[in-house]
Each structure stands twice: as structure tokens, then as C-alpha cells.
Amino acid sequence: MGNKVCVQCRAQPVAPEWRPFCSERCRLLDLRNWVDGRYRVAGEKTTALKDDTDEHH
Numbered sequence: 001m002g003n004k005v006c007v008q009c010r011a012q013p014v015a016p017e018w019r020p021f022c023s024e025r026c027r028l029l030d031l032r033n034w035v036d037g038r039y040r041v042a043g044e045k046t047t048a049l050k051d052d053t054d055e056h057h
Contacts, residue, residue, distance in 0.1 A: 004019070004020070005022075006020070006021050006022035006023075006026050007020045007021060007026075007030070008021055008022075008026035008027075008029055008030050009022065009026050011026075
């Protein structure tokens, strides 16, 4: 498998404690991208389900 690189910045080497990132900074940048909606999991579009909790009150 050879040399590992950080999946965020492509730097080497990847420190074992941060794998697959090289540092906490790159780990947090990746998390921010998920939170901001920059990354998405492929799949079919769905419609939001109606919250029926109000119907019971």
C-alpha cells in the first residue's frame, strides 16, 4: 500500500492518531465540509416526512 497521504491536504506522512488525516486541523476542516453541506452521500431524493406529533395534541 506504500505511502499514506492526508485525505484533506495530501500532505505526508499521516500521523497514526489522526488517520486518515495528517492533523487535527485537517480533521476539523473535513468535519466543517460535512456540516456545511459541501459533501453529500449519493442516493435518490426523498421528500421530508410530515411530523405528525401535533395531530395527537
